[in-house]
Amino acid sequence: MCGMNGPSELEYVSAYLNRQDVMSSIHINGKKSQWKDFTESVQNAFQAFNSKPSIDILPDLLEQIPILIYHGEYDLVCNHWAAENMLDNMTWNGESGFDLGNGKVAPIYAWIVDGESAGYIRYARNLTYILFYNAGHMVPYDQARRSQAMLHQFIQLNLTYPNNQIGTNRKSNYAISIVFTVIVSIIVVIGAIWLFILKQQSTTYSPFKIINDEFVTFEDDVLV
Template sequence: MSSLTRGGKKSNWSSIEASVLSAFISTHSEPSINLLPDLLRQIPIVLFSGEYDLICNHWATENMLDGMTWNDKTGFNLGNGTVAPINPWIVEGETAGFIRYARNLTYILFHNAGHMVPYNQGRRSRAMLHQFIQLNLTHSNNQTMKNNNARVNPIMHRHFKHFILIVFTVIITVIALIGIIRLFTRQRQQSVIIIPCHSPNLFRLKQQTTMYTALSGGCVVLDGKISA
């Protein structure tokens, strides 16, 4: 968008306008931490930050909220030792950031956004505005929270099933490896049984015997031969 039509006149559009900035500057303005507690007693408020905003970084905003007291409690304390959970904020079926609610105050952290959240995430900013106008974000049992949880729970269940499958596979693999190692070790430890055997003496010489047998007629048998 290169220009805007205003009252029949075209004006160049720019992301930053010095005159607008100067109109909001007040040297005697109260800090928001002093104004928000009284406002939160009367109306719901939504605060949002971009995760890549370095001008008004979200760490400072979150630290301010953690230390601010409103509606008789400090920070996101819900009483009885519990604090408000940080839930994924789902927009159009995708995780758009994180959302947190306590006592009329809703805080949203936008993913993939810098200092100019509506410029970086236009559709998600509009979704936030529509939900807030309809008071869907600031009620403790609002439908937005229910929709977020309804979408997140199946995802968590699917991740848990994958985790169980991985653990089961690792256990089976470890058991199989232990069995193979034990079998290999047992085979190496088996003793070698030597069975003695008597080999025939291949070099045994035949024993030759000489037999002398007296025969009638004066003949002698010598080694099977007849000698006179």
Template sequence: MRPATVFLLSALIIGSLEAKPNIKNFFSKHFFKDVYGTIDANIKVGDAGKPLILTDLIQQDQIDEAQAAAEVKLDAFLGVKSYAGYLTVDEIYDSNLFFWFFPSQSNFEKDPVILWLQGGPGSPSEYGLFNENGPFFIKDNKLVLRNSSWTTSNSVLYIDQPAGTGFSFTNGGYAENQTKVGEDLYKAIYQFFQLFPNLQPNEFFIAGESYAGKYIPAAAYTILKKNPSDEIKINLKGLAIGNGLTDPKYQVMYADYLIQHGFIDPKSRDALKDFEKQVVESMNNEDWDQASNQIDVELNTINGLTGLSSLYNYLENYSDESDDGIGNLLSREDVRRAIHVGNTDYGDSAVYSYLSSDIPKSVAPLVAELLEHYRILIFNGQLDIMVAYPMTVDYLQNLDFVSAEEYKNAERRKWRYGSDVAGYIKSAGNLTEVLVRNAGHMVPADQPEWALDLINKFTKNNL
């Protein structure tokens, strides 16, 4: 399609919205949901048995038995020790979250524990495990050890959530807001530390990317509120949010960013800015369904205007087709038996549907309160359009938190890795903001060594 035709189409789309109060399904592509493509991991042949639900054993204080049952044993995993199974988080709806835990390869008894959450809504954490920071990756349908794994110096816990994501399942108990997300995650985290009581004193961090920019604050806020009264005190020390959508009112304002990078011309910029005013108006009116659909229209229009195949890293080509490597591995009968998921269906679409109206909502007030109690790392890949660095800075510049003025006046520092400038750091109080060079939406995938250096410095409070 010629550029003039693309612009005409976009102008018609934007111009017609004033007369189209109901714009649902205007486009079929959902850019936040489709960040990672799809993983077809449903079992094709054989019988992998039933899922291993550990909650009953944990509640009966049969911890040794639960650990033994959860241990993953399969030669394909190259001798890497891990534990996997299910934790019940909602008995009414039979909601069970799947976890896969990898003890630190250094000092398991003392190293930090990191919970990794993927985005979406509805993206499974197996993507991060195999494609970003786990102990191995997939090459030619075989597992290969990753030198830059976060498990080299941290214990890492991967959870598929909200219920209905990946291997996690529910009988209708889908999350429709971040309160439910936080409550379910808290129940899973609490049971995890019951299952591994020796790790309760270890420093605990929650990390993730993309839509986890909401999940992470939701989980941390729930911990903050429940820790004082619950028997087990979760030793939460910090949050690490990569390219996270947290405050859409600032973070989906793309027009100025796009023209500054040469992706659109002034005419398109002006049309897009006019439309963005409508998006903000919908947010201010708390018309969340409308705002969510408008964001979809905006991103699809940007995709058409720029012609870029990827809004997640504008220097790379991108395909949203299925991730066959992960899908092929996780659909194998022996793998499913080993990680104790049985014949559980692998899904994500329903999760997005239930949380779609949550997309335009802000959790910035949670972040502001959490900064009074925990260290928070906000890092962004330089090449991401979806959750671009300048708009994340806009949200932080407008964040009403205890060190707000200090942040606005803080000096920016170079972050070096060896002889390379890996990025730039700005800190104030408990907040650390980082730009990661030559990386897109998935920083650990694009710059694995730098990402490992960043998370290790953060957990050691050495940024």
């Protein structure tokens, strides 16, 4: 899990991609080369020895687009302490680190996925940081479901949390969903009767979202 060893399943991938029929179908000459999960020559070809460090590149990007940075707590290859130290000392969009100005610092929220503590999440000025619990260097491999939740949450919803409301638990969320379902059902029935009478179609659906500010939760592919 620490990241020093790759996923054990790669041996099956290697065996498959090195089959003669597979190599032939993708036009690879098996006599000259075979598939490997890591090749140093390829890495060196893509490595830019004189590239700028991330701390110099991220501030300009954060002025234009939102950025998500995540780490696994057990990652020894890219440890989260170094990343957090970099963010604390980086200046972007007018402030340093997670300083919000006026003596305020961006709070750290518990990140809940499927009712379980998945890590913690922090946001400031276009940058979101998530630390995954029980994950190493290969976060999507160690925590596939939670990685999907993170991606869906980031690309579909705004990850700012302007209020500091007390979060509801799963039972209260379930009760809210039941009430909402009943209300929607009544509205649909009334709408159907009305449409039948007037013989016209005019139905509009709007997304229903609950944003919980003390606990950031994700269940069934919907942020609740």
